[in-house]
Amino acid sequence: MHQRILLRARKGPFDVLTPEETFAGNWISDNTGNLVFSHAANKLLATSTAEVTSTRKLADPRDADEINERYDVFVIPLANAFRRSFINRLEPMTRLIERLKIPVVVLGVGVQTNVDGDREYLRQIDEPVSAFCRAVLDRSHSIGVRGEITESYLRTLGFSAVEQIGCPSMFLHGDTFTLAKTRPELTTDARIALTISPYVSSMAPVVRHHRERYPNLCYVPQDLRTLGTLLYGDAPEHRGKHSEMPLHTSHPLFVEDKVRMFVDPWTWMAHLSGFDFNFGTRIHGTITALIAGTPGYLFAHDSRTLELARYFGIPHRIMRDVPADVDAADLYAEADYTALTEGHKARFDTITAFLAKHDLGTSFADGDSAAAFDRRVAETEFPPAVRPAAATGPAELLIRIQRLHDENRRLADTVRTLRAQGLRERIKQAVPDPVRRMLRR
Numbered sequence: 001m002h003q004r005i006l007l008r009a010r011k012g013p014f015d016v017l018t019p020e021e022t023f024a025g026n027w028i029s030d031n032t033g034n035l036v037f038s039h040a041a042n043k044l045l046a047t048s049t050a051e052v053t054s055t056r057k058l059a060d061p062r063d064a065d066e067i068n069e070r071y072d073v074f075v076i077p078l079a080n081a082f083r084r085s086f087i088n089r090l091e092p093m094t095r096l097i098e099r100l101k102i103p104v105v106v107l108g109v110g111v112q113t114n115v116d117g118d119r120e121y122l123r124q125i126d127e128p129v130s131a132f133c134r135a136v137l138d139r140s141h142s143i144g145v146r147g148e149i150t151e152s153y154l155r156t157l158g159f160s161a162v163e164q165i166g167c168p169s170m171f172l173h174g175d176t177f178t179l180a181k182t183r184p185e186l187t188t189d190a191r192i193a194l195t196i197s198p199y200v201s202s203m204a205p206v207v208r209h210h211r212e213r214y215p216n217l218c219y220v221p222q223d224l225r226t227l228g229t230l231l232y233g234d235a236p237e238h239r240g241k242h243s244e245m246p247l248h249t250s251h252p253l254f255v256e257d258k259v260r261m262f263v264d265p266w267t268w269m270a271h272l273s274g275f276d277f278n279f280g281t282r283i284h285g286t287i288t289a290l291i292a293g294t295p296g297y298l299f300a301h302d303s304r305t306l307e308l309a310r311y312f313g314i315p316h317r318i319m320r321d322v323p324a325d326v327d328a329a330d331l332y333a334e335a336d337y338t339a340l341t342e343g344h345k346a347r348f349d350t351i352t353a354f355l356a357k358h359d360l361g362t363s364f365a366d367g368d369s370a371a372a373f374d375r376r377v378a379e380t381e382f383p384p385a386v387r388p389a390a391a392t393g394p395a396e397l398l399i400r401i402q403r404l405h406d407e408n409r410r411l412a413d414t415v416r417t418l419r420a421q422g423l424r425e426r427i428k429q430a431v432p433d434p435v436r437r438m439l440r441r
Helices: 019-025 033-045 061-070 084-098 120-137 148-156 201-213 224-232 265-272 283-291 303-312 328-334 338-342 344-357 369-379 394-420 424-430 433-440
Strands: 003-007 050-054 073-077 104-107 143-145 162-164 192-195 217-219 277-280 296-300 316-318
Touching: 003 033, 003 061, 019 224, 033 050, 033 073, 033 265, 033 283, 033 344, 033 369, 061 084, 084 120, 104 120, 120 143, 120 148, 143 148, 148 162, 148 303, 162 344, 192 201, 192 283, 201 217, 265 283, 277 283, 277 328, 283 296, 283 303, 296 303, 296 328, 303 316, 303 344, 338 344
Parallel strands: 003 050, 003 073, 073 104, 104 143, 143 162, 192 217, 192 277, 277 296, 296 316
Antiparallel strands: none
16 A cells, blocks of 8 residues: 655755755754754655655644645654754644644654753643644554653653654664774774764863864764854854854864765765764764764763663763863773664664554565665765865855855845745745844845
8 A cells, every 4th residue: 555654854865955055945954963863764664655755844734734635644753852942843833733634653752951851941841742742642652752761751741652762863774783893992093073062062172182182083063053154154243253162163173174064964974984983962973973884972961862872872971971181082992882783673673663553664674675765875966075165175165156146146035025025934934044144234
């Protein structure tokens, strides 16, 4: 039977967009890590009898009738959606789900509070989260959550139909997962990738130490603001500023051309596959390294990162316990991947059983489907890494300038049209904040 699946995803796995287009349209939903788990979910569901369509837009309750008519099931891969700053998006999603007549399946949702699971911090989101869960469970057998912290939170709200399934990203290769250290120890010539959440300021001395000690260090950012900085330099409000964190073009990692950002998971993984080690605060930065075959280590700075590390057995430390003089060589020596690799098949069986309960198959149990997905990825040409603008040659700079000119003209026309129609809220949806600020200047 042919199954029409609508998948909540900002971008499809084979959509090719330039870095400039990605920035202008915020096709990473603020963080490239979102693409890792949504693309992995797409591959997981891509059986020969399923047609998987990405939503490519924010949830809108007015789309309910069309969704009911065109699709058989709505699958919603989520990250840390149960957080204060996401409520303005969670509530419209709830209103949409309440209007749906088809099954709704939630994959890997997580709560965000501190590493101690501070319950009081979450009080103000209890009701919107409860409303979302009620709407989903009216159309689903259970809710798939990231780990034990989220399960515990939902149980305090009165929901028992909750299952820990981790995150789809770790199952990009199905039930097989192998990982081995390629060096007996890390020496100063090692290729090390660093992941940083720009708001975790305690990473500053860690960044400084590793930049000075490891000449082959590479910072791999994931956020929209840094993408804009790489493409066009510092935004007007940031020009002339300096920070110990790699936030501005004046930072040594930018000056020394040691920053690479990717707008697709596939090129990101290919890049990391050539590294000896990856560490830092980004959970999907760590996972991307692991599924690329590169040893990774996480500094867990909140509940969402901690519970995934615990669920999958990813080597980690809690960020507040990380000393300023921590060294990658010690992390590498400490990292033990036994629990990660030996428990992988059982965890894969858990998520596939969850999907089966919701009448969803997987590509890995469907003949050549998973391999066909991989072939299509290999046959698609995705944009290369984005480097600091100052480090690119004249030809590349001219291309960037022309793309920026064309994109700004298109966006300016869109803004003028929407303003003329009095649709200011549509402007907020069509044009991300940093781009609106540029257009006003």
